[in-house]
Amino acid sequence: MLLGGKKIIIFSVAAIGFLVAVYGSYLYLRSTAPQRQRRAELAAVEVREYQGQNLSSVNDFRENSIAGPQHVDRENYRLKIKGLPSGDKEMTYQEVLSLPTYKKIVTLNCVEGWSAKILWEGVLIKDLFGNEIFPSEDKVVIFRSVDGYSTSLPLDYVLNNNIIMAFKMNDIEIPPERGFPFQVVAESKYGYKWAKWINEIELSSDEGFKGFWEQRGFSDTADINDNSLAK
Ligand SMILES: Nc1nc2c(c(=O)[nH]1)N[C@H]1C(S)=C(S)[C@@H](COP(=O)(O)O)O[C@H]1N2
Numbered sequence: 431m432l433l434g435g436k437k438i439i440i441f442s443v444a445a446i447g448f449l450v451a452v453y454g455s456y457l458y459l460r461s462t463a464p465q466r467q468r469r470a471e472l473a474a475v476e477v478r479e480y481q482g483q484n485l486s487s488v489n490d491f492r493e494n495s496i497a498g499p500q501h502v503d504r505e506n507y508r509l510k511i512k513g514l515p516s517g518d519k520e521m522t523y524q525e526v527l528s529l530p531t532y533k534k535i536v537t538l539n540c541v542e543g544w545s546a547k548i549l550w551e552g553v554l555i556k557d558l559f560g561n562e563i564f565p566s567e568d569k570v571v572i573f574r575s576v577d578g579y580s581t582s583l584p585l586d587y588v589l590n591n592n593i594i595m596a597f598k599m600n601d602i603e604i605p606p607e608r609g610f611p612f613q614v615v616a617e618s619k620y621g622y623k624w625a626k627w628i629n630e631i632e633l634s635s636d637e638g639f640k641g642f643w644e645q646r647g648f649s650d651t652a653d654i655n656d657n658s659l660a661k
């Protein structure tokens with residue numbers, strides 16, 4: 431049976447569409463292969479259970495950082511600590527890791543409605559200050575990051591809750607996309623207080639300081655138990 435002109439056109443369009451879809455899928459799968467392989471590698475080595483508690487995966491986080499994932503070079507990295515009585519200081523990655531380390535299971539809650547329960551390991555932020563604070567002046571701790579992000583936490587909150595700056599999550603080094611080298615574990619505060627890729631910590635008297643999301647209308651207290659703050 432001979433095909434009519436219309437049928438040939440419909441058949442050709444369908445065939446071309448099919449080939450484009452197949453080739454597009456192939457290109458997509460090929461371009462995302464390294465990413466999928468990397469997620470599988472991380473999933474294979476992280477812990478998912480600790481002291482009887484089930485943990486989320488490092489792959490459960492949504493990527494919504496203000497400038498996308500950052501890649502920090504371990505050797506050239508310096509953490510600046512500002513506002514100390516003895517003046518500013520800088521620490522290498524290894525110098526930070528030489529401090530006593532602590533583990534905590536803490537859930538990160540993003541205002542967008544997802545959360546991840548993770549085993550964090552890090553150093554106490556107060557140990558970074560080495561007992562050096564101006565008791566009468568210092569009120570806030572300001573965190574700044576390589577992507578231009580900033581946020582702050584009250585100094586009292588940091589000291590009284592033994593807040594840590596983590597270098598490991600679920601027993602693996604914090605991956606670049608999750609904030610390598612360091613992320614604040616700001617327990618009981620929304621995710622936007624959990625600065626990633628930190629390269630500067632400042633002790634400040636500026637109680638009116640507002641970080642990146644705080645300047646854009648998000649609560650400065652960011653208390654996860656305050657339901658009015660969630661979307
Ligand atoms: N430097 C930096 N830290 C950041 C952010 C960011 O954009 N830049 N996003 C914050 C937000 S909104 C959340 S919820 C947590 C976790 O974000 P993630 O899922 O992108 O890792 O990181 C926080 N820390």
Ligand SMILES: [Mo]
Nearest residue numbers: 540541621622
């Ligand atoms: Mo967030």
